[in-house]
């Protein structure tokens with residue numbers, strides 16, 4: 001295997017040209033998503049077998065309109081193509097263009113071609129050619145663009161084999177530039193530039209001096225030269241302008257004789273759909289209905305698989321306890337690791353359903369219309385139309401949601417979006433809400449059809465969104481970040497979604513969650529298990545202490561053991577932690593037992609329920625919320641003699657869980673995405689204060 | 704008086720006269736907004752912002768503040 005030859009291929013293209021579809025066709029499930037060193041953008045790579053001895057390592061670069069980047073994602077394309085020491089520096093570049101937008105798509109092609117890297121042009125979606133009345137003279141186009149062209153349809157699997165053959169023969173490709181920008185812009189200037197960096201292709205040198213990035217592959221001498229050229233910024237801007245106009249001229253010339261569209265064949269389906277979907281009233285109504293449908297999916301349909309997963313992990317735990325010899329190791333597996341993994345797996349159904357919907361909306365082209373509809377409104381809150389998708393994703397889990405904010409080009413808008421996402425009601429809050437609502441809100445129906453408990457749940461969702469919006473407004477006022485607005489979005493044509501693409505997208509997003517957040521949640525669960533199952537001398541002598549208590553004499557064996565477990569927890573490390581924070585949480589109406597649950601839920605909020613189950617010594621093997629609920633309902637407050645989970649405490653807890661930033665996974669992702677501890681700490685403290693203050697106020701007003 | 708893309712009526716077409724790089728992101732040019740090219744306003748979002756335009760075969764949405772910086776002639 002190791003003597004196989006590997007050709008490094010980079011897939012590049014405008015968004016919506018079918019690049020991802022092509023990548024999926026070429027690599028199938030042999031994909032992996034990693035990270036580029038140092039930056040946070042995901043790197044999608046896959047392997048494709050070209051012949052018995054040669055395979056291609058294909059990197060799917062983020063979609064971009066130009067080699068000049070406008071967002072974090074796009075910077076990567078430039079970096080990959082300029083840095084020859086880069087691991088994924090390609091042997092050959094495959095530029096994907098779409099037949100309908102070929103003119104604009106070719107701009108990127110001419111830029112890449114000028115870097116003198118072997119370049120193949122794939123013209124995708126040729127299945128649409130007839131319908132759109134398009135006619136291409138491939139031979140002539142190949143000659144004029146000085147490249148090899150493959151006509152393909154990623155959807156209909158046309159041209160894939162041919163593309164593989166061309167990649168195999170990449171060494172035969174001509175690497176001459178086609179746009180001789182230099183002579184036509186300012187010969188003198190560009191000769192100077194050429195002489196300054198004799199080791200690079202001229203266009204590469206031009207890119208070096210036109211970008212804001214630092215290129216770490218440059219030596220000190222070269223850096224100085226770059227800075228010197230950068231001094232004349234006006235001139236650079238003027239020439240960039242000229243360059244673009246020239247490129248379009250070249251492209252127009254090339255296409256004039258080799259590309260023909262019969263416009264009489266065009267239909268106006270797009271126009272009609274646009275008029276409906278972006279209508280001032282219907283546009284919003286349709287969007288609201290779609291949202292409603294998505295929420296229905298996340299909350300109704302996902303409950304079935306979630307219940308199964310929940311049950312399966314609970315039985316796995318008890319099964320392990322019966323087959324393995326009793327001891328610390330068994331406990332670690334049965335009480336630490338298995339429930340920890342279960343706590344991650346349980347979210348998969350909701351995340352998968354959510355991303356199925358989102359990728360359908362993206363595939364069809366509808367998402368761009370949502371961005372268009374919502375941009376002005378979101379801007380009032382300091383965000384962008386592009387923040388809508390991350391905020392919706394946040395209702396499943398903040399972690400993929402924060403990662404989905406990467407395409408927001410404006411840094412301030414992106415930062416605000418990232419900071420407020422954790423307010424949206426993620427699925428980890430659901431079990432907590434569910435049990436608290438069941439305890440404090442009667443299951444009465446209002447107006448005949450609506451259930452009071454259901455309404456409360458909805459109110460909590462609205463509360464989450466409202467908190468997100470208000471904090472965005474506040475952050476927008478406070479944060480003094482100057483960042484230029486670069487808001488240009490393409491409105492792609494409507495398309496029928498491809499099931500294959502949706503499948504791959506969902507698998508990828510789910511994997512990102514499981515391996516990104518999952519690791520942290522699991523690790524914290526194990527730490528918490530350790531803290532709960534170890535303690536000082538009182539902990540170790542629990543059994544003797546209980547036996548010594550007179551009343552315990554009449555207990556059955558089972559009751560005795562529950563008492564021991566409960567006593568142990570009280571005197572475990574985490575029990576001490578709960579007790580030591582009791583003075584702080586008392587104003588919110590909580591005791592040390594709830595304190596333990598609060599601390600435990602830092603791994604993931606839903607651990608709250610499980611922790612209370614252990615504390616109230618219900619049989620923690622059966623995650624039957626009925627028994628936990630009954631036990632919680634019966635718990636009394638020794639000081640007042642009232643129920644512990646009465647209305648004021650319940651409301652206070654609901655508010656606390658709605659606002660507090662109790663998710664280590666999210667904090668880690670925010671740190672990664674913003675590249676600084678400042679922002680996650682701000683979230684932790686800011687949201688914590690809001691949670692605490694509102695819980696204290698609610699508790700005191702209500703009781 | 705200057706007329707810009709922001710002054711167009713829905714459905715109205717005009718030719719781009721000038722855009723000045725200092726205020727306009729380069730990417731807009733790269734997506735086909737070039738001097739001399741025909742531009743059509745297709746739709747405006749509610750609250751009249753952003754604007755949905757067709758230019759050089761591309762369908763784009765841009766914010767009003769950007770559109771105001773692109774002058775057009777009939």
Ligand SMILES: Nc1nc2c(ncn2[C@@H]2O[C@H](COP(=O)(O)OP(=O)(O)O)[C@@H](O)[C@H]2O)c(=O)[nH]1
Nearest residue numbers: 015016017018019020021125153154155363498
């Ligand atoms: N008709 C047709 N549609 C395609 C073809 N390839 C991709 N698509 C669709 O074009 C849209 C964009 O494709 P995608 O692969 O996500 O493009 P990307 O944004 O460039 O990665 C999706 O709706 C695809 O289903 C093709 O060959 N023919």
